Amino acid sequence: MIYTVTFNPCLDYIVGVEDFQLGMTNRTCSEQMFAGGKGINVSIVLKNLGIESTALGFIAGFTGEEIRRKVEKMGITSEFIQLENGFSRINIKLKSIDGTEINGTGPSIGNEELERLLKKLDTLKKGDVLILAGSIPASLPDSIYSDIMERLEEKEVMIVVDATKDLLVNVLKYHPFLIKPNNHELGDIFGVEIRERDQVAPYAKKLQEMGARNVLVSMAGKGAVLLAEDGSVYESPAPKGKLINAVGAGDSMVAGFTAGYMQKGSYEHAFKMGVSTGSASAFSENFATKEEVEAIYKTL
Incomplete structure (x- = not known):
């Protein structure tokens, strides 16, 4: 089974406003609301690809109940832990002004509630996949990802980590199955600027030497690079298409890679699935469908 963890899930409230003006009353011309958070995004895309997963994390208040309802309505199994206080966050995204949100x-997560999640994770076994994605709420220790991996170290769970800088570097000693920095995040770790695919391999190799098994680096319009644990290096330019919505493309790449590896145990297939799925989501208003992914896969 695949499990995703979203420590701080949200409702994404996406609005379009024509001729937005500061200091004025603006009215929406379009509105959408989705359950969000990186782990939940991965679960949604896995479901679209026909692969089951269980969404874990914390929810609170009426917004938390709506997150649960939306996730389960999509046919995804959820085992969220209900917090007693506060409410799950709402993220407002202004569609008509790119990048404005x-x-x-x-909500704050207490020690007792965190322990309930950790006990759920204790039930994972060899062959299960755990996807840890996104930032850590201020109420949790910065070491929570590495704490979880240390706790599961003897269970031979395949762990995927999609996080940034220290949060990512600190888990490498526990040998995550896959990490997925983008080129900017990879450059930040080593204090360099990475713009082209041929610059990726030396730094991705350093992350492998620090403990990562597979390093998948996304580069938006420049494509992607995979350094696999068997020594193979795969590169791909970005598939051709019109960028419509880049939000969630990285999460989609993680879902596609995971799905591809679960299907065939092949890093080449997993890489192509990751690139195809990330691109399909970027070229769509919503997350990638199986049909959209298959169409792009054929072009690689």
């Missing part, structure tokens, strides 16, 4: 803070 206001993200909520989210």
